[in-house]
Amino acid sequence: MYVGLAIAACLFGLAALLNYTYAKSVIIFAWSCFLKPFNGAADLNDQQAALESFYQSQASIYDLTRSALLQGREMMLQLAASHLNTTMPVWIDIGGGTGWNIEQMDAYKKISGFKAVYLIDLSPSLCEVARKRFAAKKWPNVHIICADATAFSLPDDIKTADLVTMSYSLSMIPMFYAVIDRIEKILSNNGVVAVVDFYAQSTANLCGRSNLGGELLRHVNWFSRTFWRLWFEFDRVYLDPSRRDYLEYQFGTVKSVNSRNNLLGRIPYYIWLGCLKRRDSERARKIDAMATESPYLLPVSTSPELSVIDEDCIIAVRSKGYEAAAINLQRNFPLPSFFYQTEIWRIFYDERLAKYNQFAGEYIYAFTWEDPREDDRILKFKPTDTVLAITSAGDNIMTYAALPTAPHRIHCVDLNPYQNHLVELKLAAFSVLEYHDIWKLFGEGRHTNFGGLLISKLAPKLSSHALQYWLRNQKTFTGSKGLYDTGSTRWAIRIAKFIFWITGCSGDVENLCKATSLAEQKKIYDTKIRPAIINPWVASIVLRNPMFLWKALGVPMHQAEMISSTAGDFLTYITDTLDPIIERSLISSDNYFYYLCLKGRYSASNCPGYLKRESFTRLCKPGALDGIRIHTDEIVDVVARIRKHSVTIAIVMDHMDWFDTDGVDATREIRALNHALKNGGRVLFRSASKCPWYTKVYDREGFKCHAEQVREKKTSIDRTNMYASTWVATKIRDLNGESSVENLVL
Template sequence: MIIALVIAAGLLGLTALLNFSYTKSIVIFAWSCFFKPFNGATDLNDQQAALESFYQSQASIYDITRSTLLKGREMMYAILFESLRFRILQIGGGTGWNIEMMDQYMSIAKFKAVYLIDLSPSLCKIARERIQAKKWSNVHVICADATAFAMPDDVKSADLVTMSYSLSMIPTFYAVVDRIEKLLSRNGIVAVVDFYAQSTASLCGRTNLGGELLRHVNWLSRTFWRLWFEFDRVYLDPARRDYLEYQFGTIKSINSRNTALGRIPYYIWLGCHKRRDPERASKIDAMATESPYLLPVSTSPSLPVVDENGVITVRSKGYEAAVVNLQRNFPLPSFFYQTEAWRIFYDERLPKYNQFAGQYIYAFTWEDPREDDRILKFKPTDTVLAITSAGDNVLTYAALPTSPRRIHCVDLNPHQNHLIELKLAAFSTLEYADIWQMFGEGRHPDFENLLVSKLAPKLSSHALQYWIRNTKTFTGAKGLYDTGSTRWAIRIARYIFWITDCTKDVDALCKATSIAEQKIIYNTRVRPAIINPWVASIVLKNPMFLWKALGVPVHQAEMISSTAGDFLTYITDTLDPIIERSLISTDNYFYYLCLKGRYTHANCPGYLKREAFQRLSKPGALDGIRIHTDEIVDVVARIRRHSVTIAIVMDHMDWFDTDGVDATKEIQALNHAIKMGGRLLFRSASKRPWYTKVYEREGFRCEAAQVREKRTSIDRTNMYASTWVATKPNGGLEPPTLR
């Protein structure tokens, strides 16, 4: 009895023990759950009798004792806020607490009808009392079996069906799921929150789940929680959730743990009819491959890519996955059911995505978009392909008065794309003040609430689950810009400033109002702290630091050595000219962010300016952006030939082996996608990168747009030795046929 009381106390909090009514509730709960779950039932094969035996004695204290145990209910309704329509059917509605929770997000009175179905007379009694107290005339409580209840004759369908911790308690769950499928309106939504215990080994061959993050429950936890809950006829076997995900398309799927009570696994799932739009697959296929003729989800697809014989030659990976699922009668991949079409399908189970250890490398983009626009002169007719990074530059291009009409963002790291997807969702739903807090200051104390109530409907299931797991990115003390692998470089720099007692000088540098003042502070105090032999020997010569903290791989490090002789000289040639170029306080947001951990309104990326918000937040302003989670070669192979006018690949090719095999393969693929007269911009740690010869061999004309010399800077970061433009001449060499 003592052990049971301790466990029950965790449900209510230790402070509740000081109150007699709470103590009484604990005792009742412990007795009902741990000692007499179903004693007294006349027929244990009768589900209603069994439930009534369990709930009759604790119906009055049900809501008090479940607030900590049944996690995720509030979050589910917050996510649903944008999706609620006219008729709601709640299966296993219990005491009506869930309906009261819905009322906090959207007035229950505005719905045509709400039906609460539950098999326990005691819980239904509490629900009726609650509804009567709220004076909801449109809410109806029906005490019936979920597999056999009858809706009123004039009600043919429900727009929203919810199940809150009830699917795990229904023996004939398959019949209930089938009945929901028949009752749900064509554009309706199913929402379920419940316990689960599952191994990812049971998910083989499935691409429809919408995210597997935290889905796996280890053997010990699976075994313990399944046995524990079965004492109360609550079944955590995976068949229930699997059948749900088989019968419906997955819109959102969130796996989590109840950390307050032994990390009990629970999930939140939103779904819809898996065939609600028969043309969905062809639309997505067109959106992914018909560049530059990308289409919003609401429009018809354009003609497929065909050869001279009318045979379709290009298909998106999403389309191919959809075909496989349709053959198996599975729902389409989760990406097909999203509100927005930004994120293109990718199969998260592939080994190539495992290398990123669950995080992005860059929390901010280091390349200077002002120089990109100066060199390339973006036009509204351009179709751009660019590496995503943190998405800062992509959004800055999109915010230009002459913004390209189409932008393909490409990154193999899924988490970099989760970050830009969050930014797109923010501009689609939030006010400027919230966006500034999130991405200007890097912190927002109410981020979790914004995420589930406003951003969630705009996010793919994969991105939503990632950010739910990483809410501390914005709510933690250090914020967004102390995340990602590159945070270690910033932390080490701050530590060096601290031990050399020049933190105040760094602050003064960031407040300097003239170049002369900036030079004095830098040269007398800041420079000696970071540019010295011991920093070079301990930090800069460490390959692990170069890759993990600076994002410099081995081949690029070799290029740096060949350019400057050693890394310290390269850093010196990078930083010294910056001080003479522009004020860090007002015109160099890159270094200001590294030193201060935030931006200012006067010193920030272009997409965070208030005038940019006015452009990016307009309806349809972001419709031309597509996010590809793949390698460049795979992406451009599935884009219409000669459709890209500008490609920006950053310093990406510095990473390749000098044998030229990978570089040749990628340049040939880019040649396939770039139109005649199109241009490709790349940066390098070398003044004359070796792969310019590969570009020239493949028909491009390479010209250096910028080359860094001693005591000069080529842009506001000055991190690269050169910037190049490769142009595909009109009438130049035709690319070979891609295999």
């Protein structure tokens, strides 16, 4: 009571500063919600009477006073509109109250574009407000049904609904399970259920479940759970977890977002989109049931028997997605949310596992250092190739896909889920956005309307995990520094810029990025830039710091040891890296790697190949990206579940430099690559060493290695010159059973 009075007083004081009308509305709201939640004279066993006792006095000011409390409604409606793929759909808004949702939806999807819209609500007072609202709008296809959500009737010609929404109403319905069951019966085969509501849950009730589509912010601590449950129960709003749990049990999760109302005490709320558990059963028979290289990632049929009708997909090894689906079906759970995504790029992974939670919630690389032009020169990609490559920031993956001779299949592999969220965002962007938006996002690294694009256009193309990540990290693109000042390697760029600033070289850096000849570039570098960054002070404070090497440059301990053995000192290694670059190509026009580091963005003439306009023409064609699969796992686990001899090229970057020299991990991975590669298939890798120790492991495990490029003093091997050597290992023989799947999967 006293807390309610305090809040009411604060609200009134704030409202009084605004205007009289709003102050009056706030007083009515505070009285109804904090002091007289339900009229004692009413029959509180009668749900309609109880609701009327609560809403009758505030129906006219309901919308004016709910914007701060009921957050997430606009986002729910936008997501619902963007996921609808039915012409002239039927929409049922359960607990629609005053009709605010329907009026707001008109901004995202015209109400005239619906065959029929039905508002269901039990409160006559709220329904009367809705009638007046719709009469003013003159929408003949909008209908109001004042009835219980468990017992409303639709016209005889309306058998199913394509969209069912519940905006802060599920938590107020006593017989919620009956309503959810009713929705399951009337939802069309391709229909969408969208819910936004309060919640108070802990991770304790998630045991054994992998169908949620993202758990970020799902856990609510004990105090908040207890406080908000008790608080809302005064107004017959129930935050018990069973409501959301049953919703997620009856439907497949398409999108799941957990958030907090920071304006009012960080009240937890969620936005959820779902579909029928086993929609489109005929197409679903082609589920990714046997191998992750299968082109299908769709829901399974009602039969628990998971089989593939495509003859070329029938193999003994089954994907993790298959195994998760089988477990869920045995429990009558929905499939993991990945199976209900629109696109087929992202392969199932269980985000609850510890190995995915070691990256502090961020990716390491916002851009990729390896030079794809050299990759193509060495490997000569063909349309018949199947490529397996480390994801990193996805620049190389996208550039391979944009080649005129693009491989027909590209498997992206990264253990860091956030690196894969980044490449998934790039794939989604090329699927739905115009070139100027893509350029702002990934050329400039900034887009002021990123949030709008994410919800209205990109969301249907993203997995639930990726969507929630980017919703939480919108400042990556809307902040002043942009995409290329993110990732842990941003610290290297920031430190370099600080050194330039403190030594008075910032203007010279600008001139370096504008140089029109190699002679001009070299003069600026030799006289101004080089003395600032290549000196004993920088070496002792920065380059010899193991924390800086790992956190800022992404150089782990074992690779740092290889650098020391190659150059003797990290400063010497950096010198051998940078000095030849200046004489190789113009940073202003032909070296987008260093241009980006110095400028924080690309230029139209100096950018990765996938960002050029001619590449956009290729990548935005329907089906152009269908051959890409994104695996969130270790290479060994991925290739063990890909059909044997199906890969022609593997690109593992400098990844094996990170391994312990005892050779155990290297042997395991190289055997896995032997399993996946066909005879004659090639592995491209780079190293900080001129002769990495693991080349001998390749030779022992069925490959023949040769150095494609070795960096010598005053020479560069590509536009980054970041590595001491580039190697190609060609598979020349199988391992006679040594690389069996059983030996590969631990």
